[in-house]
Amino acid sequence: MRRILKKGIEHKKARWGWFFVLPSMAFFAVFSFYPIVNALYTSLFRKRLLSLRPPTFIGLENYEYLLKSPDFWNSIKATFIFTLGTFIPILVFSLLLAAFIMSRKRFQKFFQMAFYSPAVLSSVVAAAIWLLILDPRGLANMGANFLLGTKGVDYKWLASANMVRFSTILVYFWKYIGYFTIIYITGLASIPQSLHEAAKIDGASGWKDFWHITIPLLKPTTVLVSIMSMLQCLKTFSTQYLFTQSGAPLEPINVITLNIYNTAIRDHNIGRASAMSIILFIIMLFFTWLQFKASRSGGEVDYM
Amino acid sequence: MNRRSFFVMFLCLVIPISLLVGKTIELQFWTHEDPNRTVIENRYIEEFQKMYPDVVIKRVTQSSTKIQELVLTAFAANQGPDIFNMSIEDEYAYIVNQRVASVNYEAAGYENKEALINAYLPGTLDPVVFEGEIYGLPLEITNWCILLNKKVFKDAGLDPEKDYPKTWEEMVEVSEKLTIREGQIITRRGFDFRYPYYLVAFIPMVEQLGGKLISDDGKTAIVNDEAWLKFLDFMAAWGPNGLNLGSPTYKNARSLFNMDNNDIGMCTTGLYQLARIKADNPAFYDSREWMVVPFPQFENAVNYVPAHYYGHYYMVNVQKPKENQEMAWKFIAFMLSHPEEYLDKVAIIQPTNELLESDTFKNYPYSDVFISDLEKSTVVYFSEYSAKIQSLVKEAVESVMLSNASSRDALNALRRKVQEVLDDQY
Numbered sequence: 001m002r003r004i005l006k007k008g009i010e011h012k013k014a015r016w017g018w019f020f021v022l023p024s025m026a027f028f029a030v031f032s033f034y035p036i037v038n039a040l041y042t043s044l045f046r047k048r049l050l051s052l053r054p055p056t057f058i059g060l061e062n063y064e065y066l067l068k069s070p071d072f073w074n075s076i077k078a079t080f081i082f083t084l085g086t087f088i089p090i091l092v093f094s095l096l097l098a099a100f101i102m103s104r105k106r107f108q109k110f111f112q113m114a115f116y117s118p119a120v121l122s123s124v125v126a127a128a129i130w131l132l133i134l135d136p137r138g139l140a141n142m143g144a145n146f147l148l149g150t151k152g153v154d155y156k157w158l159a160s161a162n163m164v165r166f167s168t169i170l171v172y173f174w175k176y177i178g179y180f181t182i183i184y185i186t187g188l189a190s191i192p193q194s195l196h197e198a199a200k201i202d203g204a205s206g207w208k209d210f211w212h213i214t215i216p217l218l219k220p221t222t223v224l225v226s227i228m229s230m231l232q233c234l235k236t237f238s239t240q241y242l243f244t245q246s247g248a249p250l251e252p253i254n255v256i257t258l259n260i261y262n263t264a265i266r267d268h269n270i271g272r273a274s275a276m277s278i279i280l281f282i283i284m285l286f287f288t289w290l291q292f293k294a295s296r297s298g299g300e301v302d303y304m
Numbered sequence: 305m306n307r308r309s310f311f312v313m314f315l316c317l318v319i320p321i322s323l324l325v326g327k328t329i330e331l332q333f334w335t336h337e338d339p340n341r342t343v344i345e346n347r348y349i350e351e352f353q354k355m356y357p358d359v360v361i362k363r364v365t366q367s368s369t370k371i372q373e374l375v376l377t378a379f380a381a382n383q384g385p386d387i388f389n390m391s392i393e394d395e396y397a398y399i400v401n402q403r404v405a406s407v408n409y410e411a412a413g414y415e416n417k418e419a420l421i422n423a424y425l426p427g428t429l430d431p432v433v434f435e436g437e438i439y440g441l442p443l444e445i446t447n448w449c450i451l452l453n454k455k456v457f458k459d460a461g462l463d464p465e466k467d468y469p470k471t472w473e474e475m476v477e478v479s480e481k482l483t484i485r486e487g488q489i490i491t492r493r494g495f496d497f498r499y500p501y502y503l504v505a506f507i508p509m510v511e512q513l514g515g516k517l518i519s520d521d522g523k524t525a526i527v528n529d530e531a532w533l534k535f536l537d538f539m540a541a542w543g544p545n546g547l548n549l550g551s552p553t554y555k556n557a558r559s560l561f562n563m564d565n566n567d568i569g570m571c572t573t574g575l576y577q578l579a580r581i582k583a584d585n586p587a588f589y590d591s592r593e594w595m596v597v598p599f600p601q602f603e604n605a606v607n608y609v610p611a612h613y614y615g616h617y618y619m620v621n622v623q624k625p626k627e628n629q630e631m632a633w634k635f636i637a638f639m640l641s642h643p644e645e646y647l648d649k650v651a652i653i654q655p656t657n658e659l660l661e662s663d664t665f666k667n668y669p670y671s672d673v674f675i676s677d678l679e680k681s682t683v684v685y686f687s688e689y690s691a692k693i694q695s696l697v698k699e700a701v702e703s704v705m706l707s708n709a710s711s712r713d714a715l716n717a718l719r720r721k722v723q724e725v726l727d728d729q730y
Contacts, residue, residue, distance in 0.1 A: 049380045050401040071721075136489050136554060152487010158553040159544055159706045245369070247499055247552030249702045250695075265373050267692045268397065270380075 036281065043275035049268040062275035072276065074251060075259040078165075082255055083233040085169045090229045091222070094177055098184030099210065112185065115178030123175065123238035130171045130239075131246050134158050158243060161252040168253050171239045176232060180225050187221025188214065223295040227288055234284050237261065256280045329631050331361045332385035334375060336368040336616075340579050340650040348639045355638075359631055369500075372691070379403055384621045386632045389443050392431045392615045392683070393503060393690040399432065399439045400688050405622040406437035411633035413641075425655040431683055432617050440617030441636055444652035446574040447613035447678045448498075448505055449670075450600065451561060454593045456482055456492070456569040468597045469495075469570075472509065472538065475600050479549045482569040488548060495570035496550035496557040497542075502697040503684050505572050505599075505611050510535045512605035517685055517693070518726065525722035529715060534602075536704045536711035543705030552702060564588040572599075572611065575674050579651035596670035598677050610677035612684040689725050696721045 043062050047055035066072045101111045118126060133139045134157035144155050157167045191214065199209045215222075237257040244250050244258070256276060264273035333349075335341075342365060349361045364385070366374050372394045378384045379398070389395075398404045407420065414420040420438060421429060425445075432440035450468075457464035460481045469475040479494030498505055507517050515531025518524065526532060544551045557571035562584040582589040599610040618640070620632040643659040646652050647668060659665050660675070685693070700718040703709035 048401070049376060050397050050403055052402060136551070137491065141489060150487075152485070152489055154488040154544065156544060156553075156706075159551060161707050247554075247702075249706045250699055251703065251707070262695070265376060266695060267689070268376070 036278075039274040039277050039281075042271055043278050045271045047269075047271040049264065049270050055271065058271070062272045063279070065272065066275055066279065071254070072259065075254050075256045075276075078251075078253055079234060079236075079255045081165055082168060082172075082236060082253070083230060085165070086172045086236075087226065087229040087233045089169075089173055090177055090180055091226055093173075094180035094225065095184050095218070095222070097177065097181045098188055099214070101181070101185060102188050112178075112182060115181050117178065118175045119179040121175070124242065126175050127171060127239045127242040130167070130174075131158075131242065134167055158246065158248040161249060164243065164248045165252050167248075168236070168239050168243060172233065172236060176229065180229055183225055183228075184218070184221055187218050191217045219295065223291060227291050230287060230291070231284055234280065234287075256283075327358065329356075329359045329628055331359065331387060331628060331632055331635065333361055333363045333387040333635075334371065334378075334385040335363065335365055335389050336371050337365045338576075338650065340583055341646075341652075344642070344645055344649050345639060348642070352635050352638050356631070356634075359635075361635060379621075382623060384623065386621050386624050386628050387618060387636060388621075389616045389618045392617060393686045393694065395440065395617060395619060396431065396686045396690065397688040398619060399434045403622060404439050404619040405629050406439055407441060408630055408633040411630045412441065412637040423656055423658070425657060425660060427683075428615065428655040431615060431686055432619075440619045441640055442655055443616040443618055443640070444576070444646075445613055445615045445655045445678070446576065446652065447674060447681050448572045448574050448599065448611040449673055449677055450495070450570050450597045451558075451573050451577055452570045452595050452597060453561065453564065453568070454595060455564070456494075456566065459566070460569075464595060468595075469600050470598075471603045472600050473603050476542070476547065476549065479569070480547065483549055485548070488544070490548065490550070490554065492567050493550050493554065493557065493569065496554065496568065498556065498558060498572050499552040499701075500698065501694075502701065503612065503690060503694045504614055506535075506539075506697065506701065507685065508599070508609040508611050509538075509602070511609040512602045512607055514606040517697070518722070523726060525726055526715065526719040532715050532718075533711045536700065536714055539701050540704040540711060545705070545708055551705065553706075562588070564593075575653060575668075575671065576651045578669060579649065596673045598673060608680060610681045613678055613681045614684040689728075692725055693722055696725070 042055075044057060044059060045055035046058045046061075097115060101108055101115075104111065121129075136154050136156075136159075140157050141153070141155055145151060145153055156163050158164055195213055195217070196209055199213055204212070235257060236255055240253040240255050240258045241261065243253060250258075257280070260273045260276045260280070263269050263276060335345075342363075345363060349363060353359055353361065371388075372390060375384065375388050375390065384403070395404075407414075407417075409416055409420055412420065414423070417438060424442070428442060428445050429438055432438055432442075452464055452468055454464040457467065462478065462481060467478060469478045475495055482492065482494030483490060484492040503517075510517070510531055513531035513534050514528050515535065516527035519527050541547050542549050550557075557568045558573050558577065560568045561571045561573070561577070562581045564585055578589070581594070588594070601608060618636045620629050620636070622629070624632070640654060643654040643656055644662060644664045646654055647659065647664060651668070653659070653665075653674075665671055684690075687693070696718055699721075700714040703714045703717075704711055
């Protein structure tokens with residue numbers, strides 16, 4: 001009787017659960033799942049954006065073409081250089097900044113706001129601001145010349161291959177560091193103070209406390225930040241798009257998303273662009289799975 | 305007939321009639337931003353709506369670099385505007401994919417196709433002719449010459465009337481004299497190219513040397529390697545790793561020119577720039593401290609090739625109802641019946657024989673320089689894939705200018721990529 005009653009309550013709870021989840025499920029189905037399935041379907045066709053003729057089924061030809069295309073492999077390379085160059089520094093520096101802010105007794109809110117503010121800017125506005133800074137006559141050259149004690153050197157922020165890669169990384173780092181710092185601050189705040197106090201009583205130094213208590217207990221936050229920042233980096237688009245529109249060379253920063261855009265909008269080849277987006281989706285899925293797997297290898301974190 | 309049947313019949317008759325009587329035709333008209341044009345075209349809309357009270361025209365402007373993708377995505381979703389205009393390199397795909405309607409001669413005020421062709425300068429409608437039909441009416445035909453700031457020349461001790469560059473080699477020499485640098489950073493450029501527009505202003509340089517982008521039969525990419533290599537070497541020398549005379553990463557020269565801030569000596573542009581100088585900086589315009597000179601040639605050019613001309617054509621969406629299409633052509637014809645005002649207020653050339661023979665055109669400043677180059681010019685390369693091919697040429701030029709790629713490597717990569725595009729078409 002009690003089992004039946006319990007089942008009934010759980011059943012009711014589950015029904016309410018479904019009810020609350022339904023709007024987001026519907027949203028996901030329409031705006032995420034349907035486009036993925038549609039892109040997968042379109043990737044099997046030769047389809048032109050403007051053509052009114054029915055698309056031709058070509059099976060896996062688009063994928064075959066992409067895997068043989070040096071331009072696509074260049075995009076893979078550009079995406080990985082950008083992702084590694086951005087998400088590792090973001091991961092390290094956002095943790096350090098969070099620890100720094102948490103250690104302050106005053107101005108904590110001010111620092112949080114100051115670091116977070118670039119994240120509220122749209123990527124297009126952020127890139128436009130940086131275009132002015134990186135202009136040969138802009139602040140970046142002035143600052144670099146001042147700091148390095150040089151005179152009139154053009155550091156070619158948008159012109160040379162390596163510098164334009166560095167510039168895109170710089171813009172992204174500046175824009176997102178505050179966002180991930182806030183996530184780390186939340187993670188740090190959730191570690192019970194009693195653990196730090198116990199360590200202190202046992203004679204642990206500040207560094208040992210940070211290394212042996214804070215870092216291990218921050219594992220769930222670190223996994224979250226690393227997955228989120230990696231996915232953000234793999235999806236990067238607007239900075240590279242605006243830079244190339246302003247004269248920067250395409251090849252070093254032709255990330256997969258930019259290649260997808262150009263293939264669809266400039267070349268009108270929506271079938272091939274869809275195939276590229278499916279490959280990007282698989283790459284993102286694989287690395288997310290890999291990070292989850294790696295994070296589970298050391299066991300679960302429990303504060304109790 | 306009982307009362308109920310009578311009532312039903314009455315409704316059946318009255319409702320469709322009232323719908324027809326009260327039906328308003330709404331025309332969506334998308335075009336690129338041009339403040340001078342906006343003023344006169346908004347007035348044309350008001351006048352046209354007075355002539356046809358059942359017509360509402362909504363004119364929407366987009367930036368000239370964004371309109372291509374907005375129109376494209378709208379058409380891809382079958383939601384394109386009734387009327388639009390872009391450059392022919394971007395519009396041609398709409399013709400071959402049968403997304404635009406052929407000109408309704410009667411609605412456009414012509415007796416037939418021949419009457420329309422005869423009204424325009426020979427050849428200027430050719431880019432919009434497909435399978436014997438005409439698919440657009442020209443808002444403007446534009447060719448580019450060199451606009452020069454006399455004050456910058458005088459400041460460098462040069463006489464603009466005598467010392468203006470006639471060849472690309474002279475362009476390098478003169479630019480060296482006009483350029484001011486702080487270390488490696490250029491604070492005043494003598495001249496700089498219009499980098500995104502490779503088909504209009506860069507391909508003619510290759511053609512001057514005897515090269516071609518695509519063979520005459522349209523099947524082979526890159527004709528005459530020697531000409532291409534010489535052109536790419538010239539561009540590499542121009543860039544920051546060579547003589548450091550300019551670069552695509554500096555603010556575009558044409559936008560700076562109007563301000564007369566002593567940061568640019570010369571730029572490549574069309575007649576329309578004169579109206580923009582007048583609007584942006586009337587004092588500079590009135591000072592006449594500027595002049596227009598022909599597009600330079602290489603010293604050992606084998607062909608005389610000025611910048612290619614391009615056209616912006618008004619087109620009509622074929623997916624719209626017939627009555628919208630007819631009204632759209634009437635409205636386009638109404639706007640285009642003011643070519644002298646377009647020239648006077650916007651400085652764009654509508655290539656009607658009537659305008660080109662008018663005193664308004666002949667007396668317009670430097671129209672003789674532009675028309676002299678236009679007569680020797682040919683239309684810009686256009687195909688369904690011209691946007692892609694343009695970006696491939698851009699990639700090649702930038703790789704030699706900015707990434708230190710050798711001209712040979714850049715050319716081989718360009719050939720491979722353009723050939724792939726061509727092979728995809730056949």
